[in-house]
Amino acid sequence: MTAVATATAERELGASRLRVGEIWRIVRLLAVNPTIFFGVPWMILGGAWAVTMVLALIMTGAGAPMEEAREGFRYSWAVLSPQWYLVVVGVQAVAYTFSFALGFGSTRRDFWLGMSVMFVLVSAEMAVAIATLVQLEQLTDGWWIGAGMFDALWYGQLGWGFDFLSTFVLQLLVLFVGASATTIYMRWRVRGMMVLLFGTVALVLVLVASLTFTGSWPAVWAWLAGLTSIGLILVGLAAAAVAAVAGFLVIRRATPR
Amino acid sequence: MTSTVVRASGLTKRYGSFAAVDRVDFALEENRIYGLLGRNGAGKTTLMQLLTGQLFPNEGELEVFGRTPAEHADVLRRLCFIAESQRYPEDFTPKHVFTSAPWFFENWDAEFAERLIADFRLPVKRRIKKLSRGQLSAVGVIVGLASRAPLTFFDEPYLGLDAVARHIFYDRLLEDYAEHPRTIVLSTHLIDEVANLLEHVILIDQGRILLDRDAEEVRGQATTIAGARSVVEEFVQGRPIIGREGIGGLASVTIDGRLDREERIRAAELGLELAPVSLQQLIVHLTGADLAGATEKEVAA
Numbered sequence: 171m172t173a174v175a176t177a178t179a180e181r182e183l184g185a186s187r188l189r190v191g192e193i194w195r196i197v198r199l200l201a202v203n204p205t206i207f208f209g210v211p212w213m214i215l216g217g218a219w220a221v222t223m224v225l226a227l228i229m230t231g232a233g234a235p236m237e238e239a240r241e242g243f244r245y246s247w248a249v250l251s252p253q254w255y256l257v258v259v260g261v262q263a264v265a266y267t268f269s270f271a272l273g274f275g276s277t278r279r280d281f282w283l284g285m286s287v288m289f290v291l292v293s294a295e296m297a298v299a300i301a302t303l304v305q306l307e308q309l310t311d312g313w314w315i316g317a318g319m320f321d322a323l324w325y326g327q328l329g330w331g332f333d334f335l336s337t338f339v340l341q342l343l344v345l346f347v348g349a350s351a352t353t354i355y356m357r358w359r360v361r362g363m364m365v366l367l368f369g370t371v372a373l374v375l376v377l378v379a380s381l382t383f384t385g386s387w388p389a390v391w392a393w394l395a396g397l398t399s400i401g402l403i404l405v406g407l408a409a410a411a412v413a414a415v416a417g418f419l420v421i422r423r424a425t426p427r
Numbered sequence: 428m429t430s431t432v433v434r435a436s437g438l439t440k441r442y443g444s445f446a447a448v449d450r451v452d453f454a455l456e457e458n459r460i461y462g463l464l465g466r467n468g469a470g471k472t473t474l475m476q477l478l479t480g481q482l483f484p485n486e487g488e489l490e491v492f493g494r495t496p497a498e499h500a501d502v503l504r505r506l507c508f509i510a511e512s513q514r515y516p517e518d519f520t521p522k523h524v525f526t527s528a529p530w531f532f533e534n535w536d537a538e539f540a541e542r543l544i545a546d547f548r549l550p551v552k553r554r555i556k557k558l559s560r561g562q563l564s565a566v567g568v569i570v571g572l573a574s575r576a577p578l579t580f581f582d583e584p585y586l587g588l589d590a591v592a593r594h595i596f597y598d599r600l601l602e603d604y605a606e607h608p609r610t611i612v613l614s615t616h617l618i619d620e621v622a623n624l625l626e627h628v629i630l631i632d633q634g635r636i637l638l639d640r641d642a643e644e645v646r647g648q649a650t651t652i653a654g655a656r657s658v659v660e661e662f663v664q665g666r667p668i669i670g671r672e673g674i675g676g677l678a679s680v681t682i683d684g685r686l687d688r689e690e691r692i693r694a695a696e697l698g699l700e701l702a703p704v705s706l707q708q709l710i711v712h713l714t715g716a717d718l719a720g721a722t723e724k725e726v727a728a
Contacts, residue, residue: 192500195530202523203516262517269514272481274531275503275576422498425482427514 189280196276196284197291200267206259207292211252218248219319226317236316243318249300249325253344260289260348264356264417269426282418285349293341300325301333328399339403343410350417356424430457432578432610433478437487440473447473449634450487455578458608462625462642464618466714470634471614472510475580478612479508491578507532507576509567511583515555521566522551525573532574539603540573546595560587568596572603578610585617593620600624618707622646628706632714642706649709650686653679654699662699670712681712 201207222243229239263285271281304320312318320326325333354362381387397405433455440448448470455461463471476482477489480496480503489495496502515524525544529535544551547565555563564586571581585593601624604611615621628645630638638645649669652659656678663680670681681704686694694701704712 189500195527198530199516199527202527203518203520206517266514267516270516270519272479273509273513274528275479275506276531277498277500277503279498280500423483425476 192276192280193284193287196271196281197288199271199274200263200285200288206262207288208295210255210259211296214252214255215249218251222246222248222319223313223315223317226312226315230315240312240316240318243312244322246319246322248319249322250340252296253340256292256341256344257348260345261352263288264349264352264421265427268356268421268424272426278421278424279418282421286346286414289342289345289349293338293345296341297334297338300337301330304333305330324399332399335403336399336406339406339410343406343413346410346413346417350413350420353417353420353424356426357420431455432457432492434490435478435487438474438477438484438489439486440477440482441485446634448477448484451631451634451636453629453636453639455610455612456627457577457610460604460611460613460624460626462618462621462628463612463614463631464616464628464710465631466616469616469631469714471631472512472582473634474631475508475582475612475614476510478578479503479506479580481508504531504533505577506580507571507574507578508580509570509582511564511567511586513567519555520552521549521555521558521569524555524566524570525551528570528574532576534575534607536573536575540569543569543572543595543599546599547592561589561592562587564588565592572599575603575607575609579612581611581613583615583617584613585615585620597624618710619705622706625706630710630713637713638710645709646706647685647703649681649683649704649712651679651681651702651704651708652694652699653677653702654697658697658699662694662697669709681708 226239226243230236267285268278268281272278276284300320304326307313307318307320308326312321324336351366354366358365381390431454433453435454436452438448438451439446451474463474465471473482477484478491478496480491480498483497492502492505494502496506521544525537525540528540529537543549543565547562547569549562549565549569550558553562555566558566564584565588568581568584568588571579571584584596588596600611613621613624622642625642628638628640628642629636640648651670652662654662654677656673656676659678659680663682667683668680669683672679686701691701
C-alpha cells in the first residue's frame with residue numbers, strides 16, 4: 171500500500187495568502203550583498219560629487235564669477251548619475267537573482283513581491299538622502315565653495331517634499347522598467363525581446379502618425395504644458411505601476427536560464 | 428508503508444518540435460536515493476526543472492508532494508535544486524549563498540555546512556565567477572547536503588571534483604542520509620562514480636525512460652556471454668540481446684536477464700565465459716544501442 175505524501179500542510183491551512191516570511195526573505199536575499207543596491211549607487215554619487223567639487227575649486231581658483239557658475243551648475247545632470255546603474259540593477263535582479271531564488275524554492279510570485287518591496291525601500295532611501303542633500307547644499311551655500319550638484323535641474327525649487335517624491339518616483343520607474351523588460355526575456359527569450367523592441371517602435375510610429383494626421387499635436391503640447399509638477403509625478407508613478415504589474419503577470423510563467 | 432513523493436504520467440516538455448522530455452511515467456518513493464542517469468542532453472536537467480516547478484510541462488500530469496510544484500510554496504519549500512549551470516546573483520560569493528540558505532531551507536544545518544566547507548576547502552569569499560568547476564560543484568553539493576530538504580536534487584555533483592572531494596561527497600551523503608533519511612535524486616553521466624550510492628536507477632535517453640528499476644536488480648540484470656562466435660550465437664538465440672561485440676571468430680554478447688543454474692552449467696560445458704555487467708556497461712549498452720546496433724546488424728545479416 172502506498173500513500174501520497176501531501177503538502178496540504180499544517181501551516182498552510184490557516185496561513186494567509188500573503189506570506190510575509192517568504193516575501194521578506196527575498197528582500198534579504200537581494201540585500202545580502204549590500205554593494206549592489208546600496209554601495210554602488212552611493213559610490214557613483216560620491217564620485218560625481220567629488221568631480222563637481224574639484225570643478226568648483228578650479229573655477230574659483232581661475233577667478234570665475236561664482237554667481238554665474240552657480241547658474242551653470244543648475245544644468246548639471248550629476249545628481250541623476252546613479253539612475254543608469256539602477257536600470258542595470260533592475261535587469262540583474264530578474265536575470266540572475268530570480269533564477270537563483272527559484273533554485274532555493276521561492277515562487278515567482280513571492281520573488282516579484284519581495285523584489286518590489288526592495289525597490290520601494292531603495293527608492294525611499296535614495297529619495298530621502300537626495301532631498302536632504304539638496305537642503306544641505308542650499309544651507310551650506312554649495313558646500314562652502316559655491317559648488318552645485320544636488321541643487322540642480324528641478325531640484326531645490328519646490329521644497330524637500332517635492333524633491334523626495336520626484337526622486338522616489340523616478341527611482342521606482344527606472345528599477346521597474348529594467349526588471350519588467352527582463353521578465354519578457356526570461357519568458358520568451360530573444361524572440362520576446364524582438365517583439366518588445368519592434369512592437370514599441372511600431373507603437374510610437376503609429377502614435378506619431380495618428381497625432382500628426384489628426385493635427386492633435388497642439389493639444390498634446392497644451393496637455394503637457396498644463397501638467398502641474400504633481401501631475402508629472404503622478405504620470406511617472408502610473409508608469410512605474412504599469413511596469414510593476416506587467417512584470418508580475420509576465421514573470422508568473424517565466425523560466426530561469 | 429512507503430509514501431510516494433513524486434508521481435508523473437505522460438509528462439512532456441517540448442521546445443518547438445524537439446521533445447526534451449517525452450511522455451514519461453514514473454514515481455519517486457520517500458527516503459530513497461535515485462540515480463537519474465543518461466547521456467549529455469538526454470533530458471535529465473529538463474526533467475529536474477519540471478519536478479522543481481522551474482519549467483512548465485506541455486502535457487501530462489505531475490504531482491510533487493501531492494500537487495503541481497510550480498508556484499506552490501508549500502511544495503517548493505520541501506525541495507532543493509542547485510542546477511549544474513546554476514546562475515548566481517551578480518558578484519555573489521559562496522559566503523552569500525550560505526548566509527541566505529537558512530532563510531529558504533528550514534532544516535538547514537549551519538554547522539554541517541561549515542564542516543563541508545572545510546572538507547572541500549572552498550574559498551567562501553571568492554566570487555562565484557572566479558571559482559573553478561570543481562569548487563562550483565562543491566557549492567551545489569554543500570547546499571544540497573546541508574539543506575536536508577525532503578526532496579533534494581544533485582545535478583552532476585561530480586563535475587570537476589577531484590578524487591578526494593568525490594570521496595568526501597560520497598561519505599558525507601551516506602552518513603547524513605542514514606541519520607536524516609530523505610529522497611535524493613542524483614543526476615549524472617559519470618555512472619561508475621555513483622553506482623554504489625544508488626538504490627534505484629532511472630535511465631533516460633532522448634527524453635524517454637529506458638529503465639526504471641531497483642539498483643540491485645539492475646546490477647545483476649544483464650550478463651555477458653563470451654566465446655566462439657558460432658557457439659555464442661547459438662546460446663543467445665531467442666534471448667533479448669542488448670549488445671554485441673566481436674573480433675574475428677570471437678564474440679561477446681550481452682543479454683538482458685539472468686541465467687539460471689542449468690543455463691550456467693550448459694554455458695560452462697560449451698566453453699563460454701559468463702561475466703556480470705556493471706551499471707555503466709549496461710547503460711552504455713542500452714543508450715549506445717544505436718551505434719552498436721547499426722554495425723552489428725550488418726554482421727548478423
